Amino acid sequence: MHITQLNRECLLHLFSFLDKNSRKSLAKTCHKLLEVFQDPFLWPVLNFHSPVELKKDNFLLGPALRYLSICWHSSRVKVCNIEDWMKNTFQKDICRKHENAVNDFLIQVCNRCPNLLSLTLSGCGHVTDDYLLLLLKSCPNLKILKLENCVRITDRTLEAVTLYGGSLQTLHVDFCRNITQAGLETVQEKCPSVMLKAERSADMIPDNEPGEKLILLQQHM
16 A cells, blocks of 8 residues: 555655654655645644754645744853853854754744643743743643743743733743743732742843842852
8 A cells, every 4th residue: 555545644644753853854745745734733732942944945834833842051151151242243143043943932832822831941042032922822722831051031021920810830940041930929929829940040140231230149149
């Protein structure tokens, strides 16, 4: 039996065992397999390991997406985590490309994936409160939000959780240096049912201008 003789359900099951690149390669072989690749029900889970992967055409965003993770573990993450006033021109150019890739992708998620249940962002140093606010509004069923080493996230995201995270059950904000203890306490007070975890976040030195940074460093010594 040729693979194209299988019914749609069997083909979807077969595709589910393949990674994104393999699915795309198989979809190029004939129109029937391309239709399977384009079926939203094939894509309930998406995992990415760098901003470059977000620009590829080997996946599909749609209403069937339930679980999404963007976990970037690279030496370039350290560059993106440097405060803007400390970056040289070369570093700013690198960061600008990554910033557009991640933020543009999150806008697409907001527009196409209203049924998202879980989002994990790790090492995404360019994601800001505005994009997470938009996501919380656009994905009302979100139950799990995990943020790690997302340096631009502030208490504004925590405030958005209290306003728009009605379905949220788990919130992690680990190693997010611009989160404060006051912001965490607000979440605990207004959303007592949310399982909150914030490893090191409120203990880190937040972003400040050069003069303010020196004062904070002295206070922590």
